[in-house]
Amino acid sequence: MGYFGNVFGGFGSLLSGMSVTLRKFSQTVIRRKAVTMQYPKELPELAPAYRSAIKLIRFEESNSHDCVACKACERICPSYCIKLSGGKVEGIKKKRVAEFEMDFALCSLCGLCLDVCPTDTLEYSKVYEEAGYNRDWRVDLLAEFRDYEEEFVAKQRVIEEKAAAEKKAKAEAAKKAKEAKKKAEADEKADNDSKEELS
């Protein structure tokens, strides 16, 4: 390429570059395809595996969590950020947690507590706007459940009484059946005996 070839070739390449930017420009203007997310006005859709502070799951059937205060999570936590206590509750058989405090400042989001939970009642929450003015990040995980606790205990009692009643009925039925069987066997035996006598 000579001098003029260089000049005009170069000019052509400039034009092709400008066509690229014009295409992007028109895409943004006409098809409104700006990639910006207007953050406080529109919120991001978090990934399914997004990890934030742990929380207790609210189950639909009981409208509450299912923590039995076994302390497995407290024992396995490598950062010692879980503190919980609890135990027997008046009126029901099931154990319940009374205090469940978690220090998010210490949490490393390893997820061991989720794995170890026997009732699978822990999960990662999806909160992310967590800026604060101090270093106190202790979260009361039971805060949203306290109002429902009485309701839960009442429901649980009904369930347990029902279960107990069913069990009793079943046991009685089984006993009856057993007695009937015994009787039948005895009868049969008596029959056989009389037959033998006859013969």
Add this chain to the structure above:
Amino acid sequence: MPQTLTQLLDGSVLAMPIAAGLIMGMLTVNVLMLVWAERKVSAWIQMRMGPTEVGPFGLLQTLADMLKLISKQLITPSNVDKPLYHLAPLLAFAPVVAAVALFPFSESTILVQNDYGLLFVFAFGGIAVIAIFMAGWGSNNKYALLGAIRSVAQNISYEVPLILSALSVVLVVNAMGPTLSSGDGVVAINGLDLSHIVMTQDQQGIWFVVLQPIAAIIYFISALAETNRAPFDIPEAESELVAGFHTEYSGMRFSLFFFAEYTNMLIVSMLAVVLFFGGWDGPVLPGPAWFFLKSYAVIFVMMWVRWTFPRLRFDQLMTFCWKVLIPLSILNLLATAFVIAVL
């Protein structure tokens, strides 16, 4: 029939303040809108949204920025050359305001009628170079000085192809005939009179971009360099020189430089419209509307170029000017002269 605003206000004490106020008001609005447009265009090219919060579509964003700049303290660094340092922003700002007054917005809307308007516009452009060098030298700062040196070298080099390409248009205008019918009747044609250049295009029914395409392209490229815009923005290359010649300036002094820069954009695009795109010539809409529509179209292309190409290296910049633009513009001028002589 009042030909120009100066004639209309002739003899009135208020003539000067009114004309100055008109120009300043227009230029302020222009700069505010241009900065907004620049940010919007760059955002859209990069698939972003640009300013959206202040006012509708973020239109008042620049106004807010300007108010902030005005309210800032004027800082004078301790070791600057005080007279130069204080004078430079004013000297950068005044000539661009003066140059705008020379443009014919339509046949009857000319603030200052001057027979040698084209020369004056280029002369005012030359003063801006001095202002930039004063700022760089007076700041007593290595980045400012380097930026100023680069700026002077660049502006002086690129003025050559700029003027040569404008000169080929002047040749064509002068060749179009000895006389021209204007509002005053038949007058002798004068290729250096901005309104004559437009009237010639109007009456011949052809824009000079068709007759002088190479001159138009060379003019546009040199104009980008004259206004220190990307890809020729090495005087204020922020990745190497902090902010170039206005490194030490802040507050309102800085915004005067900024004002001058964006008004310079308007000036070179208005000159491009006058020289190559038929000025106020256009159907239906009134003359000034066409004039500004075309000017802002040229400005849009300037922004488009800025957000497309990377910055040139300094030696590339000089090579491009002296080995490509100047030979080509001289060739173009000679070819024009030859064709005119033959016809």
